[in-house]
Amino acid sequence: MIRFEDITFRYASSDTLRLTSVSFEIEEGELCLVVGPTGSGKSTLLGCINNLVPRFTGGVRTGRVFIDGVDTTLLQPRELATTIGYVGQDPLAGFVTDTVEEELAYSMEQLGFAPAEMRRRVEETLDLLGIAELRARDLRTLSGGQQQRVAIGSVLASSPKVLVLDEPTSALDPIAAEEVLALVSRLVRDLGTTVVIAEHRMERVIEFADSVLLVGDDVLHGDTRSLLASSPIKPPLVELGLRMGWQPLPLTIREGRRLAAPQRRAWAGATPALRAPEPPSEPSLSARDVIVRYGAKVAVGGVDLTLHRGEVVALMGRNGCGKSSLMWAMHGAGRRDGGTVTVHDAGNPAEAGVALVPQTPSDLLYLTSVAAECAQSDRASGLPEGSTLALLRRLVPGIEPEAHPRDLSEGQKLAVVLAVELAGNPPVVLLDEPTRGLDYAAKQALSEIVAGMAAEGRSVLIATHDVEMVAQTCERVIVMAEGELVSDGPVREILSSSALLATQVAKVANPTPVLTVEEFIDAAR
Numbered sequence: 001m002i003r004f005e006d007i008t009f010r011y012a013s014s015d016t017l018r019l020t021s022v023s024f025e026i027e028e029g030e031l032c033l034v035v036g037p038t039g040s041g042k043s044t045l046l047g048c049i050n051n052l053v054p055r056f057t058g059g060v061r062t063g064r065v066f067i068d069g070v071d072t073t074l075l076q077p078r079e080l081a082t083t084i085g086y087v088g089q090d091p092l093a094g095f096v097t098d099t100v101e102e103e104l105a106y107s108m109e110q111l112g113f114a115p116a117e118m119r120r121r122v123e124e125t126l127d128l129l130g131i132a133e134l135r136a137r138d139l140r141t142l143s144g145g146q147q148q149r150v151a152i153g154s155v156l157a158s159s160p161k162v163l164v165l166d167e168p169t170s171a172l173d174p175i176a177a178e179e180v181l182a183l184v185s186r187l188v189r190d191l192g193t194t195v196v197i198a199e200h201r202m203e204r205v206i207e208f209a210d211s212v213l214l215v216g217d218d219v220l221h222g223d224t225r226s227l228l229a230s231s232p233i234k235p236p237l238v239e240l241g242l243r244m245g246w247q248p249l250p251l252t253i254r255e256g257r258r259l260a261a262p263q264r265r266a267w268a269g270a271t272p273a274l275r276a277p278e279p280p281s282e283p284s285l286s287a288r289d290v291i292v293r294y295g296a297k298v299a300v301g302g303v304d305l306t307l308h309r310g311e312v313v314a315l316m317g318r319n320g321c322g323k324s325s326l327m328w329a330m331h332g333a334g335r336r337d338g339g340t341v342t343v344h345d346a347g348n349p350a351e352a353g354v355a356l357v358p359q360t361p362s363d364l365l366y367l368t369s370v371a372a373e374c375a376q377s378d379r380a381s382g383l384p385e386g387s388t389l390a391l392l393r394r395l396v397p398g399i400e401p402e403a404h405p406r407d408l409s410e411g412q413k414l415a416v417v418l419a420v421e422l423a424g425n426p427p428v429v430l431l432d433e434p435t436r437g438l439d440y441a442a443k444q445a446l447s448e449i450v451a452g453m454a455a456e457g458r459s460v461l462i463a464t465h466d467v468e469m470v471a472q473t474c475e476r477v478i479v480m481a482e483g484e485l486v487s488d489g490p491v492r493e494i495l496s497s498s499a500l501l502a503t504q505v506a507k508v509a510n511p512t513p514v515l516t517v518e519e520f521i522d523a524a525r
């Protein structure tokens with residue numbers, strides 16, 4: 001269905017080849033998972049499928065692309081829109097209309113669907129993606145996850161033969177992500193749709209994938225199990241399987257549980273000792289009765305929350321439950337319709353160095369090179385020259401200092417903003433979904449940096465849907481629902497008591513509450 005013949009590509013502003021002689025073939029009805037380190041070229045490769053690369057991005061591409069047997073090498077992306085549905089990494093950037101309903105209908109209008117058919121499909125899509133109550137909403141006022149669902153719905157509505165999804169679940173809560181992926185795999189099964197998905201959190205997609213495209217210096221296409229065995233990036237379960245020497249390598253929780261059965265029996269006889277949470281130190285930030293309203297909508301309904309020095313806390317909860325609104329209110333720059341936020345040892349949070357890395361971090365990059373952003377950050381925080389750049393290199397290596405921030409991959413942009421915000425060592429740091437576009441190594445680096453900040457007595461609050469990141473990084477988890485806090489406790493208690501929030505390792509080890517690969521291995525010794 002999709003055939004790349006010797007595709008080579010270079011962006012106009014760079015001397016480096018991004019894709020070198022890439023050839024592969026994806027069959028009709030195949031679900032192919034595209035994986036690779038941050039900035040390795042996954043989005044670039046996806047863009048070549050419908051010619052967004054090079055038509056929109058510029059640059060030089062050689063080689064040929066065939067879709068459904070037709071040579072599409074020289075076609076415009078819109079000429080391919082009947083066959084290929086494409087959802088990019090930033091849903092807001094892809095929207096062409098103002099409201100949810102209009103957006104769902106748009107591609108069908110362009111493709112000349114009859115009005116009655118269009119109506120039927122819009123209704124069906126609203127239900128399938130659970131966004132019926134958002135139908136009349138302005139797209140710009142939706143939460144990140146709500147936007148992502150609308151973007152996916154808008155391409156699904158016209159049932160294209162090929163679906164290209166660039167990190168489609170990065171902003172979705174665990175249930176929404178499962179639902180979207182189940183929906184996509186149903187399209188593959190029932191309609192024979194061909195699907196190409198780039199995804200960093202492979203653990204979610206792997207059980208649906210027929211094949212993997214591994215993007216690195218070379219691009220390899222092959223069977224999921226055999227490629228993952230030698231891949232530099234792997235989900236926690238595969239990592240655990242390799243380290244425990246399990247054969248065949250487990251890809252699903254069910255396979256993992258079967259292989260872990262002897263270990264679970266051993267733990268049932270002798271409970272392993274696991275790390276206990278530290279008692280809290282003195283508070284660094286207290287929020288009392290915080291209220292955020294948008295017209296009649298109460299997004300945050302009177303929240304009390306205290307962060308303590310040296311604490312790394314996760315803020316979790318369904319899409320649209322109010323996490324970003326609460327963070328902005330705590331930061332001081334966002335709306336707050338009631339309540340108080342006190343940063344201890346300082347009065348006003350805006351002046352007291354509460355740093356916030358927003359969900360769309362690229363809004364904060366305005367200089368013309370990565371080096372200039374880093375130098376500006378060093379000056380602003382009174383740091384020795386090169387400090388911010390060094391931090392960036394720890395997070396995501398290989399970013400060219402001369403590159404224009406606009407030309408970076410999504411994960412690279414996020415890394416630059418993280419480096420700039422963290423370099424100044426603010427006493428309280430709020431990170432709103434800081435893992436989009438980050439590979440496992442970058443997430444590990446972020447965990448280590450955050451742990452270092454906590455060790456110096458700073459407090460970090462991370463809003464995220466990424467349970468693996470939470471297990472690795474946070475000691476305490478707060479869960480929100482409908483604008484209120486519904487639970488608050490040690491990470492082990494919250495993640496292991498909820499099937500919804502359990503990590504892959506927790507599911508394999510259940511009922512023993514180990515959460516991460518390291519913990520499993522230690523406890524198995």
Ligand SMILES: Nc1ncnc2c1ncn2[C@@H]1O[C@H](COP(=O)(O)OP(=O)(O)OP(=O)(O)O)[C@@H](O)[C@H]1O
Pocket residue numbers: 011012013014018036037038039040041042043044045057403406407408409410411412437438439
């Ligand atoms: N318009 C552009 N001009 C120059 N270089 C670019 C441009 N867009 C991307 N790049 C570079 O090409 C490389 C690949 O980018 P791409 O977005 O394809 O990566 P990715 O694997 O999708 O990354 P991520 O995991 O962060 O989404 C990166 O190093 C990036 O800096």
Ligand SMILES: Nc1ncnc2c1ncn2[C@@H]1O[C@H](COP(=O)(O)OP(=O)(O)OP(=O)(O)O)[C@@H](O)[C@H]1O
Pocket residue numbers: 141142143144145146171173294295297299317318319320321322323324325326
């Ligand atoms: N300007 C606005 N007008 C109306 N409703 C809004 C506006 N901004 C946000 N909302 C709504 O407020 C609720 C909370 O949004 P918020 O962005 O805080 O959620 P979130 O928990 O961060 O979600 P996600 O996990 O999807 O990022 C959502 O239902 C959202 O649709």
